[in-house]
Amino acid sequence: MPRPKTRIQIRNSETILEAALDVFSAHGFRGATLDQIAEVAGLSKPNLLYYFPSKEAIHHALLTRLLATWLDPLRDMDAAGDPVAEVMGYVRRKLELSRDYPRESRLFAIEILQGAPRMREAIEGELKALVAQKAKVLQTWMDEGRIARLDPVHLVFSIWALTQHYADFDVQVRTVLGDGRDPYAEAGAFLETLYTRLLAP
Amino acid sequence: MPRPKTRIQIRNSETILEAALDVFSAHGFRGATLDQIAEVAGLSKPNLLYYFPSKEAIHHALLTRLLATWLDPLRDMDAAGDPVAEVMGYVRRKLELSRDYPRESRLFAIEILQGAPRMREAIEGELKALVAQKAKVLQTWMDEGRIARLDPVHLVFSIWALTQHYADFDVQVRTVLGDGRDPYAEAGAFLETLYTRLLAP
DNA sequence: GTCTATAAAACGATAGAC
DNA sequence: GTCTATCGTTTTATAGAC
Numbered sequence: 001m002p003r004p005k006t007r008i009q010i011r012n013s014e015t016i017l018e019a020a021l022d023v024f025s026a027h028g029f030r031g032a033t034l035d036q037i038a039e040v041a042g043l044s045k046p047n048l049l050y051y052f053p054s055k056e057a058i059h060h061a062l063l064t065r066l067l068a069t070w071l072d073p074l075r076d077m078d079a080a081g082d083p084v085a086e087v088m089g090y091v092r093r094k095l096e097l098s099r100d101y102p103r104e105s106r107l108f109a110i111e112i113l114q115g116a117p118r119m120r121e122a123i124e125g126e127l128k129a130l131v132a133q134k135a136k137v138l139q140t141w142m143d144e145g146r147i148a149r150l151d152p153v154h155l156v157f158s159i160w161a162l163t164q165h166y167a168d169f170d171v172q173v174r175t176v177l178g179d180g181r182d183p184y185a186e187a188g189a190f191l192e193t194l195y196t197r198l199l200a201p
Numbered sequence: 202m203p204r205p206k207t208r209i210q211i212r213n214s215e216t217i218l219e220a221a222l223d224v225f226s227a228h229g230f231r232g233a234t235l236d237q238i239a240e241v242a243g244l245s246k247p248n249l250l251y252y253f254p255s256k257e258a259i260h261h262a263l264l265t266r267l268l269a270t271w272l273d274p275l276r277d278m279d280a281a282g283d284p285v286a287e288v289m290g291y292v293r294r295k296l297e298l299s300r301d302y303p304r305e306s307r308l309f310a311i312e313i314l315q316g317a318p319r320m321r322e323a324i325e326g327e328l329k330a331l332v333a334q335k336a337k338v339l340q341t342w343m344d345e346g347r348i349a350r351l352d353p354v355h356l357v358f359s360i361w362a363l364t365q366h367y368a369d370f371d372v373q374v375r376t377v378l379g380d381g382r383d384p385y386a387e388a389g390a391f392l393e394t395l396y397t398r399l400l401a402p
Numbered sequence: 403g404t405c406t407a408t409a410a411a412a413c414g415a416t417a418g419a420c
Numbered sequence: 421g422t423c424t425a426t427c428g429t430t431t432t433a434t435a436g437a438c
Contacts, residue, residue, distance in 0.1 A: 008421080026315055031231030034414065047422055049415065106314050109369070113307050113314075114227055116372045123376050131377050148398075153377060154391040158363055160370075165362035168310070171317045175324050176332050177354060190355040197349075197398045209403080234431065248404055250433065 013051050015041050017065075020058045025103040028110045029059055029118065059118060063111065066104050067122050071130055073097060074156070083141040084199050091159055091191050098167035099184040105167035131156055147199045162191055214252050216242050218266075221259045226304040229311045230260055230319070260319060264312065267305050268323050272331055274298060275357070284342040285400050292360055292392050299368035300385040306368035332357055348400045363392055 019041035023032045034055055038045045052058045073093035077086050098105050111119050131153060138152035166173055166187050173183050220242035224233040235256055239246045253259045274294035278287050299306050312320050332354060339353035367374055367388050374384050 012421090028229045028232050028311070028315075031229050031315075033412080035412085044423060045414085046416080046424085050421065053415095055414065109314055110229070110311065112370050112373050113310055114229075114232075120372075120376075123373055127373070128377050150394060151387060151391050154387060157366060157374065157377075157388075158391070158395065161362040161366035162359055165358060169313050169361075171321075172313050172324055172328070173358065175321075176329050176358075186352060186355060187358075190352055190359070193351060194359065194395075194399055197401075198395055200398075213403090235433085236431075245405065246432090247406085247434080251403070254433095256432065 009051070012043070012047075016043065016048055016051055016058065017062055020062055021103050021107060024059060024062060025107040025110065028114060029055075056118075062107065063119055063122070066107065067119075067126065069101070070097070070104065070108060071127065074130060074134055077134055077137065079137045079140070083146040084196075087138075087147065087155075087159075087199060088192065088195060091163065091195055092188070094159055094163040095166070095184065095188055095191065098163050102167035102170055105164050109164065109168045145201050148201050150198070162194070163187075210252070213244070213248075217244065217249055217252055217259065218263055221263055222304050222308060225260060225263060226308040226311070229315065230256075257319075263308065264320055264323070267308065268320075268327065270302070271298070271305065271309060272328065275331060275335055278335055278338065280338040280341070284347040285397075288339075288348065288356075288360075288400060289393065289396060292364065292396055293389070295360055295364040296367070296385065296389055296392065299364050303368035303371055306365050310365065310369045346402050349402050351399070363395070364388075 016037065019037050020032075022040050023036045026032075027036075032055075034045050034048055037058070038048050041048065048058070052061065073090055076093065077090045081089075108119075111117075112123075116123055134156065135152040138147070138155060141147045142149045142152070166183055170183075177183055177186075217238065220238050221233075223241050224237045227233075228237075233256075235246050235249055238259070239249050242249065249259070253262065274291055277294065278291045282290075309320075312318075313324075317324055335357065336353040339348070339356060342348045343350045343353070367384055371384075378384060378387075
């Protein structure tokens with residue numbers, strides 16, 4: 001499927017990527033098998049390879065299309081807005097992403113954990129550049145005394161770590177909290193308190 | 202090797218576990234192969250299986266022996282000590298663990314990320330119980346007004362997330378920071394600031 | 403205890419019928 | 421476009437010589 005054109009091609013490509021997300025996010029690249037993906041997708045294995053030339057190609061398509069989504073919340077942090085509200089908004093959007101797209105979070109986590117063998121380019125390029133740009137915005141806000149003076153890059157790391165933890169370590173979080181508690185609702189409140197105190201000038 | 206006895210048995214078991222840590226932490230259980238582990242260990246594949254009955258057994262031995270180490274810093278948080286100093290000490294010890302044992306951190310991360318299929322028992326038992334016990338200690342300190350009132354369990358989650366991030370996402374952290382910066386030194390300073398502000402009553 | 407050789411199953415990918 | 425059948429390889433694990 002070099003370029004999906006017909007409706008059925010688009011639909012099947014989507015079905016495959018959806019199934020692949022399930023399997024890759026649960027087992028990593030090498031741990032995932034085409035048999036599993038085919039079964040989840042409800043297609044035969046050769047049919048998978050009719051739409052994508054290889055296992056590698058499916059994984060690559062997944063990562064590429066997800067990177068954009070994953071960086072959107074940071075991209076939306078506006079230099080012209082109110083500093084505290086902008087950072088808080090970023091934290092909130094990132095936590096919502098963890099809540100609504102936990103498989104995507106785990107897919108990225110596994111990839112980076114394993115040394116990012118299939119995503120180095122994106123990290124060294126797009127991701128690094130975006131962080132550098134937003135770090136400057138944060139630095140300006142700090143220099144103006146509108147938020148507390150902190151290392152801006154580690155501030156971004158902290159937001160990634162604290163929000164993605166709830167998706168990536170979901171099993172542990174739910175086990176430790178026990179039944180009847182809503183991890184994401186509680187995390188939202190906790191993180192609002194945390195960043196309110198941390199950012200106060 | 203049901204029970205290592207002789208010196209050579211102990212030494213080879215250690216060599217195998219050390220090599221297995223390398224490979225499992227980099228590729229996860231299914232992504233790792235006995236061939237790889239054997240090559241890193243400098244032993245033949247059948248020799249590996251002379252010391253451990255199966256791939257599963259090697260992985261299990263690794264996880265079991267590492268869980269204790271991983272929980273030690275939290276275990277050392279002393280109810281009789283100074284609250285702020287105790288939490289700070291926990292953060293520091295946990296960050297040192299990330300710095301000195303990043304492979305162990307990634308091994309646990311991959312396991313939990315994948316739904317903890319080989320560690321559920323430990324999480325539901327030992328880990329959950331320890332967190333519950335220490336959450337009570339934190340709650341007491343909060344009730345006494347000695348640290349700020351927060352959800353104690355999410356406070357523990359935040360320490361896990363913020364410290365383990367530097368080991369688990371090492372590649373990303375180093376790429377974004379760029380050369381010539383020491384992630385762990387900077388993280389130490391950042392986290393001390395963060396928890397100082399967060400915990401102030 | 404350690405090796406070579408190999409069994410048995412699973413894996414990514416292809417051939418070719420329809 | 422989708423299937424069955426299968427190739428060639430890799431993988432876990434075992435057999436048996438030494």
